[in-house]
Structure formats: C-alpha cells, structure tokens
Amino acid sequence: DGGITQSPKYLFRKEGQNVTLSCEQNLNHDAMYWYRQDPGQGLRLIYYSQIVNDFQKGDIAEGYSVSREKKESFPLTVTSAQKNPTAFYLCASSIQSTSGPYNEQFFGPGTRLTVL
Amino acid sequence: AQTVTQSQPEMSVQEAETVTLSCTYDTSESDYYLFWYKQPPSRQMILVIRQEAYKQQNATENRFSVNFQKAAKSFSLKISDSQLGDAAMYFCAPFLDSNYQLIWGAGTKLIIKP
Numbered sequence A: 001d002g003g004i005t006q007s008p009k010y011l012f013r014k015e016g017q018n019v020t021l022s023c024e025q026n027l028n029h030d031a032m033y034w035y036r037q038d039p040g041q042g043l044r045l046i047y048y049s050q051i052v053n054d055f056q057k058g059d060i061a062e063g064y065s066v067s068r069e070k071k072e073s074f075p076l077t078v079t080s081a082q083k084n085p086t087a088f089y090l091c092a093s094s095i096q097s098t099s100g101p102y103n104e105q106f107f108g109p110g111t112r113l114t115v116l
Numbered sequence B: 001a002q003t004v005t006q007s008q009p010e011m012s013v014q015e016a017e018t019v020t021l022s023c024t025y026d027t028s029e030s031d032y033y034l035f036w037y038k039q040p041p042s043r044q045m046i047l048v049i050r051q052e053a054y055k056q057q058n059a060t061e062n063r064f065s066v067n068f069q070k071a072a073k074s075f076s077l078k079i080s081d082s083q084l085g086d087a088a089m090y091f092c093a094p095f096l097d098s099n100y101q102l103i104w105g106a107g108t109k110l111i112i113k114p
Helices: none
Strands: A004-007 A010-013 A019-025 A031-037 A043-051 A054-057 A064-066 A076-078 A087-094 A111-115 B003-005 B010-014 B019-021 B024-026 B033-039 B046-052 B064-069 B074-079 B088-095 B108-113
Touching: A004 A087, A010 A019, A019 A031, A019 A087, A019 A111, A043 A064, B003 B088, B010 B019, B019 B108, B024 B074, B033 B064, B033 B074, B046 B064, B046 B074, B074 B088
Parallel strands: A010 A111, B010 B108
Antiparallel strands: A004 A019, A019 A076, A031 A043, A031 A087, A043 A054, A064 A076, A087 A111, B003 B024, B019 B074, B033 B046, B033 B088, B064 B074, B088 B108
16 A cells, blocks of 8 residues: 555654654655644644755744755754754655646654653 | 734534635735645644635535635635534635745634534
C-alpha cells in the first residue's frame, strides 16, 4: 500500500540537542512538506521541496533544517536554535502537475516532539 | 497577507442531523483550489473534499458538500446525516499562494451527540 510514514511517533529531546524526524513516502510524489501544529491552531509550514536537492523555507523555518537527497525522503532536523520545539509535526506530499501544485496533500501520521 | 477565518471554534450536532461549518478567506488570486481536511482524534489528516475556484458547481462527496461563494470568498462545508465517526477537527485550507502553500484556518471542532 502506498503512503507516508513518519518516525518516531513520539520523540523526547533534552534542551540543547538536535533531533531528526523521519518522513518517507512511496507515492512517487515530487513535492513534500513539513508542518508544525500547536494546540488549537492550524498548520504552519516549515519547509517544502518540489524536487530532489531543492527546498524552500516556509513561514516558520527558523531553528529547523531539511534535506532532500532522495525523492522518497524528506527528513526534518529540529536544532537547538528552535526556542519552543514542543509540538506535533506533520509531513505531507503531493503530485506536482504542469498546471501548478493544485493537488491535494497526503499526510503522514505525525510525530509528537516533547522537549524535556 | 492572505488569511483564512473559521469563525466557529466548536460546533455540536445531533447524530443524523445536518451541520454547516463556515470558512472565509481573503485573496486577490482568481484561480485557486480549496480543500476541507478532517483530523480525528488519531491526528491523521484526511482530505474530505476539494473545490476548484473556476467551477461554478459546488463539489459533493457522499454526505459532504460545499457551498462555494467566490465573490463573497466563502467556502462552507455541509455534513448531512452526521455520524459518530464524523467527530473531528475540520480545517479549511484554500490553496491561495502561488508559492505552493496551503493557507490553513484554525479549525472547527465538531462534536456529534448520540
């Protein structure tokens, strides 16, 4: 079955540590996205990538980094520079069409990150 | 700045009845798509329905339908014959940004009363 996997489901981090959240998709989608969700709020875009070896900052990229070395994978690193990293993180992917990215995004199950 | 407003933080409806969730947005774009997503307690984000702005006909998916008013920049979701499994957070997410970004509303929590 095609889909998006995120690991781990729960992650605990000590202050000052970097952590990496995994996101893998086997949908053959070109575009991938990372979102942050805080309680009572909608999703905020951290980074997105439309093609391998290329990515762009979203609204809240500070304190985060990404890589896109393979089409299937888009890991997110939460660095120690992120002041308030405790949140729910969602990874998504979508088809890129020649008419524009007007396609729905498919989501992974999410990773809950807690800073101790 | 492009914004999305979901004015109802929480709604409740009796099982089998109909409920409408509202969404308004602001954009200067003329061609865009709009989506409603559902996030149940499992937190898995699931697409409910999509609407293309250039289409005058409102989209429907089984018990889910939209009332799209382009001039008023309104995109409401109607759920008919509500079921217990419909209980979730519902997010309106228009695709307004040519930089490949969905713009997300804050969400409406839908409670289904048995």
